[in-house]
Amino acid sequence: MPKNLIIHDLEVRFQVEGDDGALFTRLFNKHIQAWARLYEDQCARAERSDDDRRLGDPGGRR
Numbered sequence: 001m002p003k004n005l006i007i008h009d010l011e012v013r014f015q016v017e018g019d020d021g022a023l024f025t026r027l028f029n030k031h032i033q034a035w036a037r038l039y040e041d042q043c044a045r046a047e048r049s050d051d052d053r054r055l056g057d058p059g060g061r062r
Contacts, residue, residue, distance in 0.1 A: 014024055 014020070014027075
């Protein structure tokens, strides 16, 4: 899994009625967790793919 993540530009806008801060926090947490799961799945697939490519490769690292 890559160890560095760089966000170059992030802009968040929301307009709601009621407690804006609590709603933003709830929605942000929901979506950042979904993004993190997708990102971890992508990293795991990439690692498995790398492992598969190394099979039978005498110069492979594993």
